[in-house]
Amino acid sequence: MEKSTSPAPPVKITIINFDSTGFHEREVRRVEDCYQVQKGEFPAWINFSRRLENQELEKFGEHFDFHPIILDSIEDPILRPRLQDFDNYILIVLSAISFNPETHQICADKGIILLGKKLVITFLPKEELFTAMMEWLRELKTTSHKMRADYLVYAILDTVVDNYLVTLEQIWEQIDSVEEGLLTNPTRGTLQLIHDLKQEMISLRKSIWPLRGVVGSLTRLESPLVNQKTKLYLLDVFDHITLVIDTMEAYREMLSGMLESYLSSISNKLNEVMKVLTIFSTIFIPITFVASIYGMNFQYMPELTAKYGYIIFWVVILLMSGTMLLYFRKKKWL
Amino acid sequence: MEKSTSPAPPVKITIINFDSTGFHEREVRRVEDCYQVQKGEFPAWINFSRRLENQELEKFGEHFDFHPIILDSIEDPILRPRLQDFDNYILIVLSAISFNPETHQICADKGIILLGKKLVITFLPKEELFTAMMEWLRELKTTSHKMRADYLVYAILDTVVDNYLVTLEQIWEQIDSVEEGLLTNPTRGTLQLIHDLKQEMISLRKSIWPLRGVVGSLTRLESPLVNQKTKLYLLDVFDHITLVIDTMEAYREMLSGMLESYLSSISNKLNEVMKVLTIFSTIFIPITFVASIYGMNFQYMPELTAKYGYIIFWVVILLMSGTMLLYFRKKKWL
Amino acid sequence: MEKSTSPAPPVKITIINFDSTGFHEREVRRVEDCYQVQKGEFPAWINFSRRLENQELEKFGEHFDFHPIILDSIEDPILRPRLQDFDNYILIVLSAISFNPETHQICADKGIILLGKKLVITFLPKEELFTAMMEWLRELKTTSHKMRADYLVYAILDTVVDNYLVTLEQIWEQIDSVEEGLLTNPTRGTLQLIHDLKQEMISLRKSIWPLRGVVGSLTRLESPLVNQKTKLYLLDVFDHITLVIDTMEAYREMLSGMLESYLSSISNKLNEVMKVLTIFSTIFIPITFVASIYGMNFQYMPELTAKYGYIIFWVVILLMSGTMLLYFRKKKWL
Amino acid sequence: MEKSTSPAPPVKITIINFDSTGFHEREVRRVEDCYQVQKGEFPAWINFSRRLENQELEKFGEHFDFHPIILDSIEDPILRPRLQDFDNYILIVLSAISFNPETHQICADKGIILLGKKLVITFLPKEELFTAMMEWLRELKTTSHKMRADYLVYAILDTVVDNYLVTLEQIWEQIDSVEEGLLTNPTRGTLQLIHDLKQEMISLRKSIWPLRGVVGSLTRLESPLVNQKTKLYLLDVFDHITLVIDTMEAYREMLSGMLESYLSSISNKLNEVMKVLTIFSTIFIPITFVASIYGMNFQYMPELTAKYGYIIFWVVILLMSGTMLLYFRKKKWL
């Protein structure tokens, strides 16, 4: 699990206004440009592509009346997913992931959602996530949902969780490809891959478990900011998170099982190698001994001058080898 | 665990009407033919052999007054088993399985049950399941139960769970056959089989645990659609699910134990192979050395010309071998 | 864990009537003979040695006013231990075991207890169990307890649980005997025994855990059929079950520890074997090479004709061997 | 874990009376001598060094008005720690341990405490325990606590739990001494010791977990026999028990970790042994083959009569050995 630590690009601020016919998207440069937002019957959504500078953030927070702890939470880089209800805002901290199938690296980024009255403010550092949301909105335009702020939050959460499911599917392909050759032809790369995937699973769990708590709390939250109808949709997200966790746990156990099988397979191979060595050694070591006896230079060795000495030697050798082979067959080594 | 992904056959719609004497089954072609259903004192049951096309589904849903989330649930292919109460309908999503003993593959399919007022609508993609239900109904006809919609749902759930028990029994046969030769004659196929069965157990657990939650919730649900008497029968299903889970957990542990024993057995065998090799090597390597000494061509080697040289050589060789054999007996290697 | 599947013997029906002085036991042939039972101030106990035929059972159930689910439960062969309160009867399904120390097989049988008003009806297929109960009753006769139906049920449960404790004690003896020679002289039989005992523990757990739930529920049950005083005694049974579970878990962990130690011990032995092989090989292989050099037939080999060639050869050989021995001593292989 | 099974010595009955200045201790012979006890403002304490004979016990129980279940509990040798409130008495069953560092045996004994109104009756078979309590009382004498019966019970429980902590400290010394040489110089004794300590931990857990429940219940018990102030002290005992459990669990995991490391260490050693063997074999086996070639007696072998044959032989031999050594260095075996 790697934190994405690319050098901070200039912050991109996007403002999306909803009305009865759809939504308007525009990008602004300065934080102050956001202050005009938030009017009318329909909600607005402000997204920042990364954390603001401390001073900007403080001003921004002052204008939108943030509790100091909200500011702390936006600044704190190590916060784990959580939900906190400050009457005027609901703060949602979440962890969005993406998987790079080539390096087997899962990249996790903290995202922040602030659900206010007809206002959603988000800090989504993962561009894919924002792009996916925009596409979702565009598709939605044609259908005539009356957009609500809490429904928008549901959509963001759903997109984040869908990302987990996509990641798991990619991981599944990796697992599947590993499993194929596991017992018949295990290589050192297999071991490395299982090891990597296992470690990734452990990291993943650190992100998803608290997210489950967050969405669970959100469905139970008594707040005028969250509509009862939206909660039914949130239950769906909760269900998907549970699916993610179940799948993840199943993968973890599968990977453990694969490691065990890999080890068994290696043990099996070692056994096979040793059998070959032992069969060769136990057949040839004794007959080599016999041969070396008759290579000795003792003056008196009656066998050497015996007429059929050499032929008897071969008979003895073949008898010895045959006995050993029968013994190995009995032991089922052959 | 494989999702059955055969190319979609044309949807088969079956309508079953109950009356005081039994039931009438008929098959219809078009979704619209279902709209006349649902009259009188006794319940009706509509079963679809697979998901409908989106448009058909929407029309169907409109006619029968489905909540949008019900439509979403029918469409969503990855939903895990769950229960949701929409006043006019109770939605049950479940996972039905079947086991192919030859490939050791468990095939899981999502089924959907909608329990309405005197109406049950089901999407059961697994044909066996539907056939089993029909047989159950035919047997029932002779006895004079007054059919109720919730009792029908109980029967479907019972059939699904029975299928799990049958699957477990088939798996048990596999486990039993593996265990027989485990410690005396473990083969590579044994390892593969244990590995496969373990992975299947992990998949199975993903289906059955949420099903337990579903049936548990159903027995506690306060809804006019579920009769108090039926709940007593549902407790029976719940009990069977718990039995499935207990059995499954026991199998999993047994398989883990078998893998451990397999590994121990392999270690044992390796040990035995190594002992054979060591006994042969440690006996023959020294005496071969002695023989090779007297194969040397030094001019001055008094032993070679000694009268009893060759006989003494044999005495020494036998003494050396004897000593080694005694040593091995003391070490209990023989 | 084997289900006892001997061919069904003719059912044995025993009726025990209690009065103020003790109890009368008599055996009847036909189910109808039970119908006269159940009169007066003291309870009666009817025991069946096995399940009845379906028709007989139905008649019997009709006479004694059984709920259909009670009949289902008696027929269902795979029911797990459970408690269900049908106002006129309390149904207790339990699992009674016995251990065969020679085959290391635990035999489990389903037993059924129906606690009614001044009436106990039981299906106890395990004869030992019934015999043990009769003995308990005979001993009780002298003391002047006023027998109650619920106290009788307590006695049966206590007898069943005592049986578990006896079984565990027998298993303990097995474990203890295995442990003795575990680290010093492990054999293949040891592995088989540990494996068998582990698998038995897993089966055992499947029986005892639900039994705990049953007795626990019974102590909390609000029913006129269970007296408050009896519940104090039932707490004792509950305590014994908890002891069984604790002991069983401890045994399981001990067996796991023993398997680990067995494996370590095997590894140790392998190591020892390999050391012997390596010591012999690394000493004799080089000196055999030296000997084979001077067995070569090159025309020009000055060492062969040197005066002290042979003596120098021996000096070299001894130096080489000595160096190796010192090396092994330094490595602590000797 | 061994039950101490020394032949029953004659029971020793000690009566301790408290007054405002301290306490008086006296030993009596007969059970009847206890009956005069229990008067005045301060509590009395009767301790039995072992279980009474059944008849004596019954008489004793009758005099002090024991519930039949209390008598059963005193007689039952296998009872696990528990708490039961019989209005006039609180029954505490506990398990006291002591550790013999030489045999690595933990000896556990059941103790019983009956807390009545101004009366404490105990059966403490472990003499050390009683001795420790007496010392504690003697020290207390100088300070002017007004002794209460429940405070005395607290003191006994505290002494019992302290004993666990002392035992754990002794076990820690064992663990520590094992860990020292674990990775550098593991011996077979190491394995035996780890195995023994692990099994002891499993037994220990069986004693301490229920004790935690007992003390926890005692702190929550609503009874006139237990003062609110004493409960604050009991919380301290509870805290110490939790410390015992935490420490024990940590030790168990440490021992598991040590066993794993031991196994890894053995594997490492095996690897090292095999490398030595392989290096020697792969260097000497080929060159011995070369030497044996020139020991052949073929008539036509031009090399034998070549002028520099023998020297070229040595060059070849050294080149072969050198190549192998380079190969091993590349493989990092040297």
Place this chain on the structure above:
Amino acid sequence: MEKSTSPAPPVKITIINFDSTGFHEREVRRVEDCYQVQKGEFPAWINFSRRLENQELEKFGEHFDFHPIILDSIEDPILRPRLQDFDNYILIVLSAISFNPETHQICADKGIILLGKKLVITFLPKEELFTAMMEWLRELKTTSHKMRADYLVYAILDTVVDNYLVTLEQIWEQIDSVEEGLLTNPTRGTLQLIHDLKQEMISLRKSIWPLRGVVGSLTRLESPLVNQKTKLYLLDVFDHITLVIDTMEAYREMLSGMLESYLSSISNKLNEVMKVLTIFSTIFIPITFVASIYGMNFQYMPELTAKYGYIIFWVVILLMSGTMLLYFRKKKWL
């Protein structure tokens, strides 16, 4: 985990007084000098660098009106983290750690915080901790928080927990450096390091789990000493502790995974070593046997005098070696 057991230095008593502009720090020699403290609107903080002597402590406790259990808790060296509310004080026992990356030793010290009315009394044996707090205070001075006693306690807890996070980061660096060479080049030092880190994780868990309970209780505590606003900050500390625990658990699993991979890697290496040995042995042992045959001195050996004997010998040798090499290639050993 080592308890720091340096010989007790003279106790250092530091008194910090807050006022509206900041704080004043002074050091006093005698315990009595603390008695003048605690006046005015703002809180005071007294810190002791180590436990006091018993008599001093008792006097001190008397002056500040401590409950006897508070005194016991300060004296008790083995107390685990806990929270107790004595109306006039809240007692917090915690465990502060520091990590020495060179010895891989985590050093844990018990700290005690007493939160009174406008008064905080602490026993912080870890100097770093106190120094960190002072720095925090100095930074705070410039900002104009109105200091409250409970906020100060929050700051201490936050500092302690931050220390855990720093320690985990240091441990992470260790883990990361180990993981790098784990599969490609495992050494014995790797094993030692993994073993040490695993044992440290076990110790760490013993400290952090109860701390979580302490802070959790503090956020739920109904006490006039803890302000509602401060609880929001304490939730932040709680969140960080949960992060510590999650991270720790993830590390533990990672280390377990690494140990498993290390073992697999060793097995792999052993396999490779054995293959080399087997390839060499099985090629050279048979051909050496052939060579030794023609070193025999039988009078009648037709091959020796055959014209192309020697050349045929070489052809046979090469054929044999070639066959073996093909066999190994087929087995994928080469």
